[in-house]
Amino acid sequence: MEKKSFNKYRFFDPDEKVGKIAYDLYSNVKKLPIISPHGHVDPALLADNKTFPDPTELIIIPDHYIFRMLYSQGIKLESLGIPTQNGEGVEKDRRKIWQIFGDNFYLFAGTPTGAWLLHEFAEVFGIHEKLNSKNAMKIYDQILGKLSTKDFLPRTLFEKFNIEVLSTTDGAADDLKYHKKIKKSGWKGKVIPCFRPDAVFNLISKNWKSEIEKLSEASGIEINSYKNFIKAVENRREYFKSNDAVSTDQGIISPYTHELTKNAPPCHFQRALNGKADSNDASLFIANMLMEMARMSIEDGLVMQIHPGSMRNHNEKIFEKFGLDKGADIPLQTEYTKNLYELLNKYGNDSRLTLIVFTLDETTYSRELAPLAGHYPAMKLGPSWWFHDSIEGMTRFRKSVTETAGFYNTVGFNDDTRAFLSIPARHDLSRRVDSNFLAGLVAKHIIDIDEARIISHALAYDLVKRAYKL
């Protein structure tokens, strides 16, 4: 029997009529296999299939959704066990950290993190109490106890979670050894890579040269010219594809697309090789590489994903001390109509290309993204992303894009997560919110229940499979 705090009608409209339709729709899709075409789970996890460490290392330390909220309330990252770059000054006592988490769990009320954690505790660990100061150690022990059992090995959970496909995200020079190891192992779980070349496209990042060297080595192509660079990128895409990749992914500041004249990219590239590239070189080069990646996608069939509009590492002190992905990436206003103009004009009419666009700027949903996706055959809308991967965020997404782009220019859900354990929670939340949105349309007599059932299935399973060519 479910506990009150984890009600089976959760996230549905309080109106009984809508709630019942939503529950009915949800019931038909809740057990569908999970397709996770975009995320950041470490493939080593499933390659090595080792026992998970303690609850703190499993749940708190890798999840910037959790520790950024605690940090915003004045709790030091060091005290939460977040590793510093130099390894110093970090709390080692995992129980002490978990106690802080328990003391402050109330901060997550009304947030998706809160909802995911409740689901995770309940469905994965069978814990139906809400975490608090008093029960923190008890719950720590409960989780710790389970983690040491065979039922909680990564592959067992993967199967229990009913994951049909899980895509990771991998650098251009990655040898994909963990993906290979999984395949060789005979285990049938499908874990596929995604080609993310950001590190080799950003001419002015500190590590660019070493990344280029890695790319050289991985591709066996000496990257001493732009021409060879392109060859190496194509080579690696081929390598990824031969290792089951179906997509590429690019995180960019602006989605500006522009094909440079023949001589320009070699110049930008050469300046970068000479350590003399500036931010203008860098942004033009990326605009050009977006065009190149679209061309390559048409040639090799990999789905192209872009994620614009995050200003990474806004907090320099945190970045210097703790590194990347510490909850200090802040969205920026983003423009698509003009920025995607060149790419869409050159490749947008070509159905061989699938360009999936995500955004952190919700103002573009109805103004730019839905009209573009509602016209260009190549363009599709990724689900509401990151800060918007939430009950209200997803609802705003559907309300803003459906009337212009319909359901069939969207591509289903992806969890985009680093937190393996949260995958079912996130898909469940998404299936509930979509069911509820559809139930509202049915209750308002905009669509009928038969249509809703078909669309519900499409949003949970069919669209993602089709969009990512799985």
Place this chain on the structure above:
Amino acid sequence: MEKKSFNKYRFFDPDEKVGKIAYDLYSNVKKLPIISPHGHVDPALLADNKTFPDPTELIIIPDHYIFRMLYSQGIKLESLGIPTQNGEGVEKDRRKIWQIFGDNFYLFAGTPTGAWLLHEFAEVFGIHEKLNSKNAMKIYDQILGKLSTKDFLPRTLFEKFNIEVLSTTDGAADDLKYHKKIKKSGWKGKVIPCFRPDAVFNLISKNWKSEIEKLSEASGIEINSYKNFIKAVENRREYFKSNDAVSTDQGIISPYTHELTKNAPPCHFQRALNGKADSNDASLFIANMLMEMARMSIEDGLVMQIHPGSMRNHNEKIFEKFGLDKGADIPLQTEYTKNLYELLNKYGNDSRLTLIVFTLDETTYSRELAPLAGHYPAMKLGPSWWFHDSIEGMTRFRKSVTETAGFYNTVGFNDDTRAFLSIPARHDLSRRVDSNFLAGLVAKHIIDIDEARIISHALAYDLVKRAYKL
């Protein structure tokens, strides 16, 4: 008896209390005459009063809402019968096209186009089945059969639709012969023109010179100078007014308004006459003409409408092959506070001016447009437009502007349509959504039912009549 798919409570809040109030409010306005002060129906339709052609030509070919959605899913425009500029390669088999429409009708689930079509099929043709692959030919034949009867002649439908006034949109040099023909015919339907001078204001459009020649001819004024150009514009406004026009309309990229110093406009204009105007000339000239049009409106009393923020013909390939209005106009972010500053400072305090502003950028509703309309006597807010002429779009509009601008700084609904048959569907949807919004306010005890009834009537009928001086 109404079918389930066309429920009388459609579009209303599922909550019974709200739904009943909404239905009650709606019932009192649903039969009010339609005033359509802004749209794109071809006046020849009502002047000639000919039998409508087949369903495909009537419903699919002129409606970019329909074919852009099909196109976004990879269906070629040629295969939908959309005429190419050179007339080649277009599918001629109307039944084949209709079958594609039937096969893909599910794409419109949850879109306003879907809702309008259901209404049109049901209320105009008495067809209550949803179109699909199987019934496509049957429905084609049903519609075709009706079209050949007298009941489906344009004027008969105009009367059946209970249209009190229908405004078309007409170029500055238009001779308004169809409007005159209607008047002469003795038929009592009121079809009035609206003065849209975009073609003669855009100094850098390909056809500008030929448009200026037409304007010269129409006005009898030789347009060899800016001064004469202004005279010709004033002359044509007068001509339109004497032919029952009540308004002007301008589609612009940016609503930037700026009165140039005396010598500047003649220079821009002269450069254009010499074929040497650039984009800077063009945008300054339009900024200046917005000021001029406001001045003229104060003088001759025509209501001034502006529609900023659409990037026309985003898809060049489609534009070259098929021309204008093919579903590839994409909105841009738009700014009003600074851009309208000069116009509102010069003319905004003058109640003789009515400036009706539409937008495709919903972010400006609460931030800029409602505060401006909630202060300046001359400024009024047009209804939610184009991509936002929808259930959610209209709801967002009311929710975003009412608290700052109230109801009485808005101007009722307009359908803005090219599709004559969709007029009642669009007004019905609007009356339902407004009734539902008001019902929500009543149910939340923000206004009482008596106020709601008065406002409901105002939104459906009184405000549009007053704003457009009809």
Place this chain on the structure above:
Amino acid sequence: MEKKSFNKYRFFDPDEKVGKIAYDLYSNVKKLPIISPHGHVDPALLADNKTFPDPTELIIIPDHYIFRMLYSQGIKLESLGIPTQNGEGVEKDRRKIWQIFGDNFYLFAGTPTGAWLLHEFAEVFGIHEKLNSKNAMKIYDQILGKLSTKDFLPRTLFEKFNIEVLSTTDGAADDLKYHKKIKKSGWKGKVIPCFRPDAVFNLISKNWKSEIEKLSEASGIEINSYKNFIKAVENRREYFKSNDAVSTDQGIISPYTHELTKNAPPCHFQRALNGKADSNDASLFIANMLMEMARMSIEDGLVMQIHPGSMRNHNEKIFEKFGLDKGADIPLQTEYTKNLYELLNKYGNDSRLTLIVFTLDETTYSRELAPLAGHYPAMKLGPSWWFHDSIEGMTRFRKSVTETAGFYNTVGFNDDTRAFLSIPARHDLSRRVDSNFLAGLVAKHIIDIDEARIISHALAYDLVKRAYKL
């Protein structure tokens, strides 16, 4: 017994389940003392404690929310008794003005002003009729009668309103004599000042020099250099603090923050002293002073508030004739991620700073403000402000920020009002809307009722007390 037009379930979701939870939550907070940490009530009102004048002077003339709406419908400000700068041409007949108000009260249907006035009439004056043309004079007399009684003296109302703390807003050179008078009087009402230095920070305002002179005099520091200017500002902050101030407030166009190199601010300042500062000097100087104010806040503990994005006095004619604050301040699009970068990087990790940010640009709620407040310990989100201090506006705020920033990075409600009588109405509306938002979360099983009760109390009372260190 409450009248139908002033229902006890007002503003709650019509769904009975939600409405009941909302009412339950609201019932527990409705009688909590009011903390008003940010507003514009004149302290002289409570220092002098004089009988209020007539209803027109009390309710219409000081309230730009009211008269801007009337003005937008073509009613002249002169005819509403709004004082002109030269004192000429203003209607003196208070009953005539009130009659216009009654004739046009229907314009406020669906606006917060309408809701506040209904509350004020009902709760403060016991008048449950809605104002209209017919009852205008009767209601005028009813109010007038009450105003002359002791029960309606400002201090009596302050106590009846259950105000625990009321903060005013005061210029940098203000001697705070009314605050001192209140304290000396022995009356226990807590009325505290807030330090607002805008007039001395804006190098290019007409009155800057005279403001600097006043600041010189008030601080006893000759302001002939930037260095002394900073000393004088620090001196006045200290003076405010010693007179119970807990916060500072800055109204700015853009939240751009930038610490100038050592020599720059003295140069800008000197140019201003010489009457030669330009708009570039002015905006750089403000960017620099935002940095300085943050530094000072860390040193003296005053809470820092910023209010960006209003273009003041958009209507020049109204400004020239009637002066400031006449309903013609119009919001502008605002950017926070890049603009606050420098301030947050320097001071945002320091928990000694509390930076409370308000906005008129709702697009930044989920995109920029919630992610920033959900990370930086120093930053908190002020409530939905001005045009957004409304039922829909507050609901959008909670829906947009909660999922990323949670409840505990917000700071409760403030009324920001000049209209003393509207204080309870505004807090009541806010408590109702927050209760309703929480009730929705409970009904959707996102939080449980016990959590909701705690959060409800926090939003109405605890958070504001903590954030403003009261």
